[in-house]
Amino acid sequence: MSAYDFTAQRLFVRDELAPGVDFAPSAEALNYLLNVLRLREGAAIHVFNGRDGEFRATLFDVTRRAARLRVAERLRVQPERADLDYCFAPLKQARLDYMAQKATEMGAGRLLPVITHRTQVRRINAARLQSNVVEAAEQCGVLAVPEVAPAVELPDFLAGFPARRLLIFCDEHAVLANPMDALADCTAREGVSLLIGPEGGFDDSERGSIRRLQNVVCLSLGPRVLRADTAAVAALAIVQAAIGDWRPPAQDKI
Structure with a gap:
């Protein structure tokens, strides 16, 4: 596994995450990806949900009002919350x-x-x-x-x-x-x-x-x-x- 990139953009999602999974981001996340970060087809971002760890994901099927994220390799395992x-x-x-x-x-x-x-x-x-x-x-x-x-x-x-x-x-x-x-x-x-x-x-x-x-x-x-x-x-x-x-x-x- 390559060294973790702490400069990468990160996005919290509520979807289940695993290699090969793809999903449509929420409306709020979609606005962030397309209009704030101005990402385009094939752009990569780190995604996490507080349960499954952190993964690299790629943007695809991008239109003016829609897009999907495809999950690739896991970058970090999920730690437990501190008590x-x-x-x-x-x-x-x-x-x-x-x-x-x-x-x-x-x-x-x-x-x-x-x-x-x-x-x-x-x-x-x-x-x-x-x-x-x-x-x-x-x-x-x-x-x-x-x-x-x-x-x-x-x-x-x-x-x-x-x-x-x-x-x-x-x-x-x-x-x-x-x-x-x-x-x-x-x-x-x-x-x-x-x-x-x-x-x-x-x-x-x-x-x-x-x-x-x-x-x-x-x-x-x-x-x-x-x-x-x-x-x-x-x-x-x-x-x-x-x-x-x-x-x-x-x-x-x-």
Whole structure:
């Protein structure tokens, strides 16, 4: 197999993928291929669906309003999603878009909106959130496209939280300490959920309820107050470096 081309255009599809399969792209994908990328008969593109891996595909039967894709060799096998839930209080739309994109790039396996007392936005545009996840996956070589879960109220999130799962709670009131040290003795065998609050943080009652969970680590993100979208990138980087897939392959990963 030749070396993977990270400069190639990539397209997320919902069709089943295997060598020799051909299919008609969706209307949205067709517009992207013909009118945005301006591809023509015989052009190649990488396709993936989050289930079967990534394949090279060729455009054929191209007309002004239609085309088909024929799947050729598989370029990369499908990895499993990381058992890493990114749990966040939704933000206003532009910053929520950014947050979803960065969480995808950083390797989150599931995005879970959590509604808190100070949450700015309580109605989630799930389709837009999913679109941002897919776009980030297309642009950054991600194959394990994160799941976008329905929003949940914080009390319900805490009540249903598995006892053996690790919750990393980004708490602005946590003792200032090296966050890598805070995670040094943690194991990720039961999966990890990373919880980040809204602008203004959690209130005292919420903070107390979170801290009472059985398997929770309170994490400081430094001496400065971070905006929630900035905190997402900082916290996910720390988690991936400490107990995630930034570590050498011989070590356990989430």
